[in-house]
Amino acid sequence: MNDHTTGTARLLPWTGSGGKPCYLIGDGKGYISKVADRIESVQLGMAAELLGHVAELLSDRRATSDQLRYAVARMAESLRDVHRIAESRGARLSAEGPAEEAAPA
Template structure:
C-alpha cells in the first residue's frame, strides 16, 4: 500500500464487538496496518481456494445438499470478507462519485471513480 497521511483511518479486515467495524488511524506503516495487510492476503487466498472447491462441488453430480449448503455458507462468509477488503481499499483510494459514506452506490445509480 502507498503511504497515507498520518490521520487517515483505515477499515480493518476484521470486526469488533457486535460485528462493528474496526479502524486504525495512521500512515499505513504501523504494526496494525502490516497485520491487516497479512490478514487481507490470507482472506483473499482462502476465498480463491473456496471458489475452486465450490466449482468442484457444483460439477460433481454426487454432491449432497448438506455439502452444497455448507459451501454456500462458507462462500457467504468469504464474500463478506472480500467486500470489507474492497471497501477498505476503495476508501483509501478516494470515495467514488455516486457512493454514500459507507461506499455503497447511492440512489441505485452508476458509480464513477474520481480521476
C-alpha cells in the same frame, strides 16, 4: 474519512464486538497496518481456494444438499471478508485524491 493530523482511517479486515467495524487511524506503515495487510492476503487466498472447491463441488452430480449448503455458508463468510477488503481499499484510494492516484509508483 481523513484525519489531517495522523493519516487516513482504514477499515480493518476484522470486526469488533457485536460485529461493528474496526478502524485504524495512521499512515499505513505501522504494526497493525502490516497485520491487517497479512490478514487481507490470507482472506483473499482462502477466497480463491474456496472458489476452486465450489467449482469442483458444483460439477459433482453426487454432491448433497448438506455439502452445497455448507459451501454456500463458507462462500457468504468469504464474500463478507472480500467485500470489507474492497471497501477498505476503495476508501483509501478515494482518500488519496486525484493527484496522488496519478503519481507513478
